[in-house]
Amino acid sequence: MIITFIRTIILYLLVVASMRIMGKRTIGELQPYELVIDIMISDLATVPMQSTDFPLLSGVIPIFTLITLEIFMSYASLKSRKVRKFLCGEPTTVIKDGEINYKKLKSLRFSKTDLIEELRQGGCDDATQVKYAVVETNGKISILLKEENSPLTKADAIKIFSKQRGKQ
């Protein structure tokens, strides 16, 4: 029993250290492959934690290997655009000037309903109001509304007020 306790402490520290090395990003910001690596690490740690028949190293070595590969790949993607494109893919524009690009939507396996749902969450109920909608590499959709549909900003208010003062 005490062996399991000690093993659990060791593996807990190892997983925490590995997550620290991997960086401070939240789940929503992770690239899909990074999320898979995180899940793999946690899964690898549970096997030697549960069973004392498995040597601790059978969990430790794959965890460390995954961490090192992750660091190398992140560094390579930071240095090379090609590697970044291979690992993360590229953002895809699915709406341009109010027109939905169904071909790209299909290639992303995104339905129109999904897109409209995302638009609603982004504060817009019609695709024609959108200037650009881009599916980012982490799967999130960035929406840029057309000028006439975008909310009033402080800069707009200043412009209006300065125009009015000019008239007076």
Place this chain on the structure above:
Amino acid sequence: MKDVIIATVILVLIISVSATFYSLSMNFCSDMSDGLQQAKEALIEKDYELATQNTEECMQVLEKSNIWLSAMANHEELNAMKTGLLRAQQYIIYLDDKEAMAELGELTGLINHFKKSEQVTVENIF
């Protein structure tokens, strides 16, 4: 850059530890196989004293390697080796040739399986 240096150090450590374990396990397997073969030959010649001595040597090899072996091999497999060796020893002490030979044969199989599973081959990788 700091992370890359840490990763490189970890990678070098993993490779060196794996290589060390690989070489240690191959030596262990050859020592055990030799000891078991000698015990078998001694049994064929009905030299029970020599057979007991050989199994004792095998037990010493196993005990000596236990520290690093338990860190890398499946503990169930190691326990099977230990109990098999103890059983073979007892059969030899009680002059039961057939059972002793069967037990030594099983142990040789276990050692060969361990050796095969540790070798870097395409079969093992896939």
